[in-house]
Amino acid sequence: MTTATAPPRLQGDVAMWIIVVAEMLSFGALFFAFALARLNDPDLFAAGQQQLDASLGAVNTALLLSGSWCVARGVAALQSGSLGAGARWTGAAAACGLGFIGVKLSEYAARLAQGQDLEAGPFFTFYWLLTGFHFLHVVAATAVLAAIAWRVPRRRWGPGDVHAPETAAALWHMVDLLWVVLFPLVYLLR
Amino acid sequence: MKARLHPLDLRWLLLLAATALGWWLTESGGTATVGVVGGVWGLAGFKGALIALDFMALREAPPPWRRLVLGWLAVVVAALLVLGLAAQARAASAGSGGTASASFWPKPMAAAHSSPKSSAGCGVRTEPLPQVIAVAAQ
Numbered sequence: 077m078t079t080a081t082a083p084p085r086l087q088g089d090v091a092m093w094i095i096v097v098a099e100m101l102s103f104g105a106l107f108f109a110f111a112l113a114r115l116n117d118p119d120l121f122a123a124g125q126q127q128l129d130a131s132l133g134a135v136n137t138a139l140l141l142s143g144s145w146c147v148a149r150g151v152a153a154l155q156s157g158s159l160g161a162g163a164r165w166t167g168a169a170a171a172c173g174l175g176f177i178g179v180k181l182s183e184y185a186a187r188l189a190q191g192q193d194l195e196a197g198p199f200f201t202f203y204w205l206l207t208g209f210h211f212l213h214v215v216a217a218t219a220v221l222a223a224i225a226w227r228v229p230r231r232r233w234g235p236g237d238v239h240a241p242e243t244a245a246a247l248w249h250m251v252d253l254l255w256v257v258l259f260p261l262v263y264l265l266r
Numbered sequence: 267m268k269a270r271l272h273p274l275d276l277r278w279l280l281l282l283a284a285t286a287l288g289w290w291l292t293e294s295g296g297t298a299t300v301g302v303v304g305g306v307w308g309l310a311g312f313k314g315a316l317i318a319l320d321f322m323a324l325r326e327a328p329p330p331w332r333r334l335v336l337g338w339l340a341v342v343v344a345a346l347l348v349l350g351l352a353a354q355a356r357a358a359s360a361g362s363g364g365t366a367s368a369s370f371w372p373k374p375m376a377a378a379h380s381s382p383k384s385s386a387g388c389g390v391r392t393e394p395l396p397q398v399i400a401v402a403a404q
Contacts, residue, residue, distance in 0.1 A: 084328040097334060104342050111349035118357035130293070137285050141313075145278035148321045152274065249322045253335075256313045257342055260306045264292045265350055 087151070088246035089239065096250045099213070103254050106209070107261055110202045117198065124199030125266045127192060132183050133263035136176050137255065140214075143172030144252040147221065147245045154238045159228055166241065167225035169248065173218030180211050206262060210254055217248045277320045284309045300351060307347040314339045 086093060114121040150165030187193070187200075194204045224244045227233075233241055288309045291302050315336060319325040324332040 082326065084326060086327045086331055087323045093331065097338075100335070100338050104338060107342060108345055108349075111346050111353070115349050115353040115356065118353040119360065121353075122357065130289075134285065134289050138282060141278065141281045141285065144317060144321045145274060145281075148274045148277075148323075149272065152272075246322060249317055252321070253314055253317050253339075256310055256317065257339075257346070260288060260292075260310050261346055264288065265303055265306055266292075 088243040092243045092246050096246055099250060100254070103206075103209070103258075106202075106206055107257060110206060110261060113198055113202060120197065121199050122266045124197065124203065125263065127187075127190070128203075128263055129183065129186070130263045132179055133259050136179050137259050139172045139176045139179070140252045140255050143169045143176070143221075144249050146172060147248050150225075151238060151241050151245050154228070154233050154241050155235055157235045159232060159234065162233070162241070163225050163228035166221055166228065166244075170218055170222040170225055173214055173221060173248075176214055177211070177218065180207070180214075203262060206258060210251070210258060213251045213254070217244075217251045220244045221248060274320065277316050281313055281316055284313050300354070303350050303354060304347065307343050307350070311339060311343040314343070 146165045146169035150162050150169060153159075153165055154162035187203075192200050192203075194201055221244055224241050228241075231240075288306050291305050291309075318335045318339065319332070322335070324335055
């Protein structure tokens with residue numbers, strides 16, 4: 077008896093994956109620039125990093141990872157035909173995104189209150205560019221996930237048609253993947 | 267009723283555990299050692315690979331896509347590890363009397379970056395502006 081194995085399949089739209097790869101390359105260049113600038117002035121960057129609240133970064137890491145888990149469970153539920161579970165998991169992922177946005181806004185408010193804006197030295201220029209670009213991606217991905225969660229019962233995505241949820245999931249997972257590198261680079265390693 | 271753990275649940279728990287371990291490594295001991303830097307970047311690579319393979323479902327994707335994402339991750343993590351260790355060595359040599367005065371930023375630019383708005387000293391050079399300009403003019 078032979079068991080048929082499913083042929084390789086990329087989940088989500090190829091256009092989204094091209095965007096994902098382009099974003100990864102862009103962020104990779106920014107990560108490299110940050111590390112290079114830090115190499116040339118480690119004390120200045122260490123002083124800047126000491127001003128950050130790494131615990132808020134850790135909370136946001138847990139939120140993004142949990143969001144990715146929820147999205148993956150949501151897509152798996154839709155692939156197996158469980159519309160209700162798919163909507164709930166995707167909605168939970170969007171809630172994780174909202175949590176990230178709330179924590180990040182409070183962090184930004186604290187930075188601005190201390191005068192640590194985009195022009196407050198090389199470290200904070202990089203801090204705002206890196207985390208700011210990433211934050212915008214989180215906002216976009218959260219909005220897309222919320223729209224998917226709201227549309228699931230109406231659009232009735234199911235086993236034969238999960239293209240849109242899979243495409244939204246690819247966007248979210250990219251945001252998560254980028255943060256997994258950004259968090260230790262900017263917050264943890266001083 | 268017996269609750270079953272979905273394979274994705276296990277990945278999520280592993281990711282949270284790796285995050286907690288990385289947090290503990292950096293917060294438990296003051297200055298990061300070589301082992302801590304290596305450990306944290308190793309954990310970041312592990313987490314990224316789990317996200318790519320199991321959440322992004324690249325394990326079942328055509329190999330070129332999987333290689334592209336995992337290759338990006340490997341290159342980025344390796345580069346940041348090497349540059350991070352180099353920065354650490356440079357800071358250590360400066361602390362032990364070595365010279366770390368050379369800056370990526372030209373001195374006038376560094377002076378311009380010394381914003382008085384930042385009271386906490388981050389991104390701030392301690393030399394008074396006229397002194398920095400005088401040094402740069404020499």
